[in-house]
Amino acid sequence: MTVYNPRKATLLIMALFMLQPMAFGAWLAMIPYIKVSLGLSKGDLALALLGLPIALIPTLQLASRVVAKIGPRKTFAILLPVQTCVVLLPFLTSGIVGLFMTLALFGAVVAFLEVALNTYAGRLEKSANLTIMSRCHGFWALGVMIGSLLATALFGLGPILAVFLVCAVSGGTGIWAGLSLPRLKGENDSASVKPQKLREMPKALFLISMFVFAVTLAEGAMSDWAAVYLAERWGSGPEDAGIAVSIFAGFLAVGRFAGDFLKRKLGARGVARLTVGLAIVGVACLSIPSGVPAIFIGFALVGLGVSIGFPLGISAAAGLDDTHEAQNIATMAMIAMSGFLVGPPFIGFVAEAISLRVALLVLFPGLFVAFWLTRIFPTLESTADQGESSPR
Secondary structure (H helix, E strand, C coil), rough: CCCHHHHHHHHHHHHHHHCHHHHHHHHHHHHHHHHHCCCCHHHHHHHHHCCCHHHHHHHHHHHHHHHHHCCCCHHHHHHHHHHHHHHCHHHHHCCCHHHHHHHHHHHHHHHHHHHHHHHHHHHHHHHHHHHHHHHHHHHHHHHHHHHHHHHHHHHHHHHHCCCCCHHHHHHHHHHHHHHHHCCCCCCCCCCCCCCCCCCCCHHHHHHHHHHHHHHHHHHHHHHHHHHHHHHHHHCCHHHHCHHHHHHHHHHHHHHHHHHHHHHHHHHHHHHHHHHHHHHHHHHHHCCCCCCCCHHHHHHHHHHHHHHHHHHHHHHHHHCCCCHHHHHHHHHHHHHHHHHHHHHHHHHHHHHHHHCCCHHHHHHHHHHHHHHHHHHHHCCCCHHHHHHHHHCC
């Protein structure tokens, strides 16, 4: 049996969770520049931004098969350099169609890397009996923040060079980290459980998925429109507007790093209600006429509010069944990630018709539904009772 150091494996996979999305963060910071340079309206930009999630979501199924065949290490070594090249294509295109196609290619590449990240982290949790997934996703949010900050800081060198430098350094370091990952026990197992049919899946799975979908709706809207919103409200140029993404992603990371602690103190239902409540207050800060400080507070609160919806959903979906955890998680993730597909363009269309500030109001119904759905999660007391009644 291969012996490996769980601490080394944990540090390396967490580093990869941070390094991979730095390219995505750099791209988010450049959206206002792309909008201006291509002369796109908000509606045109909304359609073009659909390219990334439209390609990413269906590619996940293909990616899962490829990653299972070649392994996460080879996936990182092959796809991280490709990501560095692909993220530059939006700067070399013209018009809405070209931007849509380049973002679709970017989304397809990201799908493979995301599957590789979560596959290795899941295997490591099982083989070493660790709980690291929430912190891993915290490092992912931190990577988005660092990427957007660096790209904004390097904007004076030129937008293409700024993004290239961020992606080249993070990608090169990521290749080394990926190839250094130790091989885990059971990595080559091919045994699989017969998948459930749709009617056989637990009903609670779809309620959990609806909760996470409503949360990711707000997360996707903030990711794509935060910088554009700040540029309009603050009156600053594209080179400064990327700070909005940095604030949002930074507090998203803080929430995820604190998620495990808060869940132990408040229970899954308590932390779900707290965070969704913060998201509602944050959107309110962004929707009312206010100054720049209130806008920054709004981005921070929304970042905290949407931070642990996805990790909570993964834990709840996995806990529904002892034999179909992977399928439950995959089903939940597919539905949840549709929020990234629906949210940003819908916000863009409303913003085109009215204004971006008013468009953010459409996030309220989904967040109120998510708050109501928090009842699907166990309370701290019920979790404790279940633990006491379980056999030791």
